[in-house]
Amino acid sequence: MNDNASRVTRAWVLHPDIKSDPDRRLADHALAEAMALAQALPELELVGGEIVPLKSVRAGMLFGSGKIAEIGQALEDQHIELVLVDGPVTPVQQRNLEKAWGVKLLDRTGLILEIFSDRAATREGVLQVEMAALSYQRTRLVRAWTHLERQRGGLGFVGGPGETQIEADRRAIDDQLTRLRRQLDKVVKTRALHRAARAKVPYPIVALVGYTNAGKSTLFNRLTGAEVMAKDMLFATLDPTMRRVQLPDGPEVILSDTVGFISDLPTELVAAFRATLEEVLAADVICHVRDISHPETEEQAQDVREIMASLGVEEDRPSFEVWNKLDLMPGDAADAARARADRDDHVFAISALTGEGIEALLAAVTEKVQGRKRLVDLSLGFADGKKRAWLFAHELVEQERQTDDGFEITVRWTAQQEAQYARL
Ligand SMILES: Nc1nc2c(ncn2[C@@H]2O[C@H](COP(=O)(O)OP(=O)(O)OP(=O)(O)O)[C@@H](O)[C@H]2O)c(=O)[nH]1
Ligand SMILES: [Mg+2]
Structure with a gap:
């Protein structure tokens, strides 16, 4: 029995590098991320981790028998109690491996759920994580979902429950899910009322989204003077935080910091957090914060875009890419990023740490929330009467x-109006 919560659990990470997987990531980076995830769990001593090359997945045991023996020996030598497998593991594989190695085992989804359950601080967050964990458990039903500290020793589950037991468990889970959903609805409704009260003063909402550890909270703190936890730890932020910010030469806006995304984010979690995320993603402006110094920054950005799309955020929603951590890049790469950002209206190269580039970003956000109006001088000939009438009709002048051959007109308009004018 492991009831002593103060005792740390010795853990080992395995990243199966499956050659036949079409979405295969660079194994070194994937292992590094999995180790960082493991470090985000409390009361774990991460002893180490390794990449396990695999041609294909074995249905019953995940790995081949030789590999299982080899890994088993290493685990025993190092007194490992918990193995974290960076990928999906079926309930059968999990049970077989736990039995073979005499350890507890969590797959990637299980690990992420554990981290979320540790982080959840608000009533809403707790309910959402509980629902996600239950939905995950429902698909597995090999053993009860319990928090690590409360779990019994690794060999307690061998054998597994019988069919009727599983049916009963499933019903119990469904009942519990219904109860949780009702509670969550109540919390969300209360919050919606608060929001409606707030909406009487229609502050535009600016949301920071992005991969976990990209620097969202650091930027949020810099812009708001708040002290939201910003840490070199995956999923430091779980519940959305909102603060009012006065934009320089602009209106007041509400800035929101959100939970970070990660590749292979468990679908159960995305579903459970939908209510929270949807509110945030209904923002007037979305700032996608990226760690541009990260070797997999492109893949991370793609993951974020996919998750946003799955949440129903339209691609044409006003959004910026904020290329953060410029200070960590070598000089020439940083210059290239700055140059790229200069050319592209949607990209801003910044360092949330040093403050570089923040002013330009804020100016752009101001423009965007104000409908992004620009002053432009136009010269129209006398023959352009129709265009001139259009400008006046839209009150842009x-x-x-x-002048001798027409009109010099100064207009203030949005990009959209400019495009409409160009098509006249
Ligand atoms: N060098 C450097 N480090 C940064 C910068 N921005 C953030 N960091 C560091 O990156 C780590 C993660 O920052 P956070 O602000 O917690 O990241 P986050 O996006 O909020 O992460 P989650 O809440 O986990 O999703 C922290 O150690 C920060 O100090 C930056 O511009 N430069
Ligand atoms: Mg954060």
Whole structure:
């Protein structure tokens, strides 16, 4: 029995590098991320981790028998109690491996759920994680979902429950899920009322989203002067935080910091957090914060885009890419990023740590929330009467001066209006 919560659990990470997997990631980076995930769990002593090359997945045991023996010996030598497998593990594989190695085993989804359950601080967060964990458990039903500290020794589950037991368990889970959903609905409704009260003062909402550890909270703190936990730890932030911010030369907005995304985010979690995320993603402006110094920054950005799309965020929603951690890049790479950002209206190269680039980002956010109006001087000939009438009809004209061959007109308009004008 492991009831002593103060005792740390010795853990080992395995990253199966499956050659036949079409979505295979660079194994070194994947292992590094899995180790970082493991480090985000409390009361674990991460002893180490390794990449396990695999041609294909074995249905019953995941790995081949030789490999299982080899790993088993290493686990025993190092007194490992918990093995974290960076990928999906079926309930059968899990049971077989736990038996073969005499350890407890968590797959990637299980690990992420554990981290979330540790982080959840608000009532809503706790309910959402509980629901995600239950849905996950429902698909497995090999053993009860319990928090690590409360779990019994690794060999307690061998054998597994019988069919009727599983049916009963499934019903119990469904009942519990219904109860949780009702509670969650109540919490969400209360919050919606608060939001409606807030909406009387229609502050535009600016949301920071991005891969975990990209620097969202660091940027949030810099912009708001808040002290949201920003840490070199995956999933430091779980519950969304909102603060009012006065934009320089602009309106006040509400800035929101959110939970980070990660590749292979468990679908159960995305579903459970939908209510929270949807509110955030309904923002007027979305800032996708990226760790541009990370070797897999492109893959991370793609993961974030996919998760946003699955949450129903339309691609044409006003959004910026914020290329963060510029200070960590070598000089020439940083210059290339700055140059790229200069060319692209949607990209801002910054360092949330040093403050570089923040001013330009804020100016752009201001423009965007104000409908992004620009002052432009136009010269129209006398023959352009239709265009001139259109400008006046849309109340865009700031100033007009007649010249020998037409009009000099100063207009203030949005990009959209400019495009409409160009098509006249
Ligand atoms: N060098 C450098 N480090 C940064 C910068 N921005 C953030 N960091 C560091 O990156 C780590 C993660 O930052 P957070 O702000 O917690 O990241 P996050 O996106 O909120 O992460 P989650 O809440 O886990 O999703 C921390 O150690 C920060 O100090 C930056 O511009 N430069
Ligand atoms: Mg954060």
